[in-house]
Amino acid sequence: MARYGLLIDYEYCTGCHSCEVACQMEHNLPVGKFGIQLAEIGPWQIEGDKWQYAYIPVPTDLCDLCGKRLAKGKLPSCVHHCQANVMKFGKVEDLAKEMEGKSHMVLFTPK
Ligand code: SF4
Numbered sequence: 001m002a003r004y005g006l007l008i009d010y011e012y013c014t015g016c017h018s019c020e021v022a023c024q025m026e027h028n029l030p031v032g033k034f035g036i037q038l039a040e041i042g043p044w045q046i047e048g049d050k051w052q053y054a055y056i057p058v059p060t061d062l063c064d065l066c067g068k069r070l071a072k073g074k075l076p077s078c079v080h081h082c083q084a085n086v087m088k089f090g091k092v093e094d095l096a097k098e099m100e101g102k103s104h105m106v107l108f109t110p111k
């Protein structure tokens with residue numbers, strides 16, 4: 001059976017939090033609970049003019065890949081609302097191929 005997941009190209013994530021809010025709204029999550037939560041890494045200096053600074057959206061154990069939306073032929077809410085278009089839903093094997101030769105990507109597969 002095919003496994004599905006989320007591919008996140010966080011190099012271009014703007015840190016807008018739309019994915020967090022879209023997920024909370026879709027699942028009626030209370031304040032403080034998240035299906036996906038934005039992590040901010042840095043800024044801190046690596047060396048010289050090189051700095052570490054990144055936003056990385058991290059799906060949590062509450063993520064169900066928006067099964068109810070998928071059943072209606074819709075995309076997961078976070079993917080639909082990401083205006084930077086850095087999130088993609090699909091089969092894990094297809095998403096893994098898209099990672100080849102790229103950096104700053106993470107692939108999430110729920111339990
Ligand atoms: S796929 Fe759905 S449940 Fe998972 S993080 Fe995105 S909006 Fe939340």
Ligand code: SF4
Pocket residue numbers: 012013014015016017018019020038055057081082083084085086087
């Ligand atoms: S909606 Fe897209 S750009 Fe905004 S924080 Fe989430 S992944 Fe990043």
